[in-house]
Amino acid sequence: MVNDSNGNLPPPQELESFLPQDDKNEKVLRTYNLRKEKDAESGDYDPFSERNLENPTSNMDTLTHLLKASLGTGILAMPKAFKCVGIVSGVFFTILVAVVCTHCAYVLIKCAHVLYKKTRKPAMSFPEVAEAALDNGPIGLRKWSNTFRVFIIISLFMTYFGTCSVYTVIIAKNIMQVVLHYMEDQKNVLGIRIFIIILLIPLIFMVWIKNLKYLAPVSMIANLFMGLGLGITFYFLVGTDGLDFNKVVPIKPPNEWPEFFSLTIFAMEAIGVVMPLENSMKTPRSMLGFCGVLNKGMSGVTLVYILLGFLGYLRYGDAVEDSITLNLEPQLGDPKVYEVLAQIVKVAIAIAVYCTFGLQFFVCIEIMWNSIKDKFTKRPDLADYVMRTIMVTACVLLAVAVPTIGPFMGVIGAFCFSILGLIAPAFIEIITYWNIGFGPYKYLIWKNVLVLIFGLFALVFGTKDAIISIIKVYSA
Structure with missing residues (x-):
């Protein structure tokens, strides 16, 4: 037949x-399945030659996006993270977290490249990679492929939608602090919710940028302003008084370590944007490799994280605040110069976070559009813009309703980022290589068992710390 x-x-x-x-x-x-596997093994299908993109991104564009996705406002908490483990342990543990997070992103892309050939698809999203892994894995797990895909979709959407709502609050708070610094008589009139509502129109325009190629200059602007804010921060940290090692502890007791990992993992993790970036690349193979885009970007991010954490903790010791900008105090010259520089830091961070919003929200847009695009075939562009506007409005209204949403998102972030960024990639790699082989001494299994343990550690303790933060905020 x-x-x-x-x-x-x-x-x-x-x-x-x-x-x-x-x-x-x-x-x-x-x-049918045997023929698909035979074609994949023979290398007859090249997914990258079949990928047709109107505006593909260059390696430099992708690197810019990756830096912006990983170098977020979480970096300002790195001195506090170092306080939890000690100045020597902080350096080594930051490198450990960076290696694990980068490796998991690398694994996800590597498995995607294998599954492209098995499924004969030129590109796939994170949920599609998860589904394809189970579809082509052990027979007993194939019935769960759609459930796994839906779980990844829901987790990604909740995490990044909530994160963008928190970003809205962060932008509004920084702007409000600058405005009220020069308009103290308006403190009883101008509240945080007014500033959040004012952001609605600018955020809509940002999200209307539909292509990652055109978001690259925006990410570059974000990197420049974040660099400006961090540069001024480093200026105050180094100062002219010298740094006192007597203020710090080399290694803290292990019972204080969990908070370090929860802060660092969720500040550095960018698993949700990895596949959209790879799918938009002109040369997707360049994402991987020892000197690939992923390793280059994460190496730079790790260096900046270590520098700020090290210098911040060394300057202020155990007196370091949750965000290092709260510790900035006049170290050099005229106090008026300090006052101006402090306001510049707040404005620079606000602009950097605003320019990051479009990239982070791209994950939510992609998920939502893929679920409804088949219903709007007559005027897809109009439907796309309307959907983007409605989603941004909902995100801003959530921030208006709950300006203290940060601690709640800590729970979702701890739960979802541990699963999405660490546990899911390890599981996907085991399933993807089930029929291919796990290498000498089955090292892939042992390696991923260690990653799973690390992910469960982050899941449990990150969630615990987030819940404690909620209790502190609302009990006050």
Whole structure:
């Protein structure tokens, strides 16, 4: 029924027409799967030559986006993180977290490249990679593939939608502090909610940028302003008085370590934007490799995280605040100069976070649009813009309703980022290489067991710390 006159199998595209609607013809289904795997192994299908993009991003564009996604406002908490483990342990533990997070992102992309050939698809999102891994894995797990995909989708959407709502609050707070610094008589009139509402129109315009290629200059602007804010911060940290090692402890007791990992993992993690960036690249293979875009970007991010954490803790010791900007005090010259510089830091961080909003919200837009685009085939562009406007409005209204949303998102972030950024990639790699092999001494299994343990550690203690933060905020 399936073979041609010469006894050869037709290509998978033709075999799909013979796929059974029930379990009556399992032989055809097995033949189909075997042919797909044979084609994948033979290398006949090149997914990257089949990928047609109107505006592909260059390696430099992708690197810029990656830096902005990983170098967020969480970096300002690195001195506090160092306080939890000690100045020597902080350096080594930051490198450990960076290696694990980068490795998990690397694993996700590597598995995607394997699954592109197995499924004969030129590109896939994170949820699609998760689904394809189970679809092509052990028979007993294939029935759970759609459930796994839906779980990844919901987790990604909740995490990044909430994160963007928190970003809105951060932008508004920084702007409000600068405005009220020069308009003290308006303190009883201008509240945080007014500043959040004012941000609605600018954020809508930001999210209307539909292509990652056009978001690259915006990410570059964000990097420049974040660099300006960090540069001024470093200026105050180094000062002219010298740094006193007597203020710090080399290694803290292990019972204080969990907070370090929860702060660092969730500040550095950017698993949600990895696949959108790879899918938009002109040369996707350049994402991987020892000197690939991913390793270059995360190496730079790690260096900045270590520098700020080290110098911040060394300057202020155990007196360091949750955000290092709260510790800034006049160290040099005229206090008026300090006052101006302090306000510049707040404005620079506000602009940097605003310019990051579009990239972070891109994850939510992609998820929502993929779920509704089949219903709007007549005027898809109009539907796309309307959807983006409604979603941004909902995000801003959430921030208006709950300006103290940060601690709540800490729970979702701790839960979702541990699963999405650490546990899920390790699980996907095991399933993807189930039929390919786990290498000498099955090292892939042992390596991923360690990653899973690390992820569970971050999940449990990160969630605990976030819940404690909620109790502190609302008990006050």
